[in-house]
Amino acid sequence: MLLKMAFRNIFRNKNRSILTIMAVIIGITGLLFGFSYFGGVEDLFIREGKKLTGDIRITTLDYELKEKTMDTSANVDYELLKNNLKDIKNIKYMLGRIKFGSIMYNMENDDEKAMGFGIENNDYKVLELDKYIYKGRFLDYTNEGEVVIGDKLAKNLKVDLGDEITVITSTANASMFALNYKIVGIYKYDNDRMNRGFYITLKDAQYLLDIDGRATEFAIYLKNDTKINKTKKEILNILKDKYLIKKWNEVGINQYMSQMLPVIKAIFIIILGILSGVVISNTMMMTVFERKKEMGILKAMGMSNFKINLLFLSEGIVLGLIGSLIGLIIGGSLGYYLSIYGIHFGDILENVSNNINLGTVIYTKMSWGIIINVFIIGIIIAFISTFLAILPQTKKEIVENLRN
Incomplete structure (x- = not known):
């Protein structure tokens, strides 16, 4: 009613x-x-x-202090870590990365400061670079001396696909070293600042920085990220207190x-x-x-x-x-x-x-x-x-x- x-x-x-x-x-x-x-x-x-850190990141204990000055002497044994953690079932990818500062030159001697990343083949999937490369292709890991650069960096240096550029940087031993790379791809992120960087293969970065078999960061991507705390505990049990082991939301600005x-x-x-x-x-x-x-x-x-x-x-x-x-x-x-x-x-x-x-x-x-x-x-x-x-x-x- x-x-x-x-x-x-x-x-x-x-x-x-x-x-x-x-x-x-x-x-x-x-x-x-x-x-x-x-x-x-x-x-x-x-x-x-998570893209640049992984679900879990492993570095040397002093890495965060040296990272600010792009000191690549703070590096880990990449192959050793892979071997030690291979039996953890929740791990999907284990990727070694090298982040370093550099100065990049073109043929006319124009120069630009640029952030460099040495990455592995699986990073193509993780970083979703296929969405952002609008010219050329990604790195061919069977070749040496290839580089994929950001749109902003390419414009500032007045370079394009097929051009050669020179990367000069400080090695892990604090000596200066330079190599030439051929541009095979140009990417453009939404964030303009990220477009001032470049990617080379991990192997090329190791040679350039004189740290063969090593990486400054070891990024771990999980099959099930809801088990991140459990997986971190497993890693800590294996590696003890020899490394700095952090979840993605404990790293830098993520925290x-x-x-x-x-x-x-x-x-x-x-x-x-x-x-x-x-x-x-x-x-x-x-x-x-x-x-x-x-x-x-x-x-x-x-x-x-x-x-x-x-x-x-x-x-x-x-x-x-x-x-x-x-x-x-x-x-x-x-x-x-x-x-x-x-x-x-x-x-x-x-x-x-x-x-x-x-x-x-x-x-x-x-x-x-x-x-x-x-x-x-x-x-x-x-x-x-x-x-x-x-x-x-x-x-x-x-x-x-x-x-x-």
Whole structure:
């Protein structure tokens, strides 16, 4: 009976009902977009944060101190580590890498400072370089003396595919050494700073820096990253305290970002939730205030406060349900569209980090879990808003409700 009355009241004053539904739609759309946006930011950070460090990174104990000056004397025995850890079942890839500073010259003696990376064949998959190489190809590991360079570096040096460039650097023994490389590919990341670097094979980097069989970083990628703590413990048991062993979110800027991002996400979601609640609550209060005479009449007819509360709560929940469903359709469509085409931030994110290619495009993340959570939140907000709006009115005497 009360539900039937609730539906009749909803359709009796369509303008009021539409206004309430619109408030819920705005609130739910904002919440859904907020959840999907920060889900996308989180995914991007985790994915890009792992690219250059792996799920777990192994280095010498003094590497982080020497890394700042690009001192490659802090290096590990690459083959020994591979052999020691080969029986750990959760490891997918074990990749040796060398990161070093250099000066790059072209034939006209123009020069540019550039960050160099010596990488293995499987890094092509891990770093997803196929997405970013727009000219030429990736390195051929059967050849020597090949280089893939960033778009910005190529433009500054006025070089193109097939050109030769000279890389001069300081070896692990602190002596200067230079070699010529042929450009076989040019890549372009979203992050302009990352486009000032270059890639050569690990073998070429070892020869250039005089550290044959060694690497400055040993990156481990896991089959199941949910078991990262267990795998790290296994590695520690094997290697003891001879190396610096860190998870990806314990390395450099990753450490600070992994701590800050959940806090920032929680703050924004709370703010969005409060704003959504305020919008819905204000509309509900206005609607209830307009109908206080109706409450007085219902009381005069003998309806109890409990039944009046139940009637208005039923109306609020029905309106919240309708508004939430429409809000989910609008917000979900927006989130799905942005999950494909992304949100372009231009140069805002360009200088976030030298080590992480965060890029300038963020793709939202839409899932059934997010949709269901936001739907439930919408119903709860509508219920609480309606309850808080009607409670003061139902406590009043009949005469107060009937008075203008």
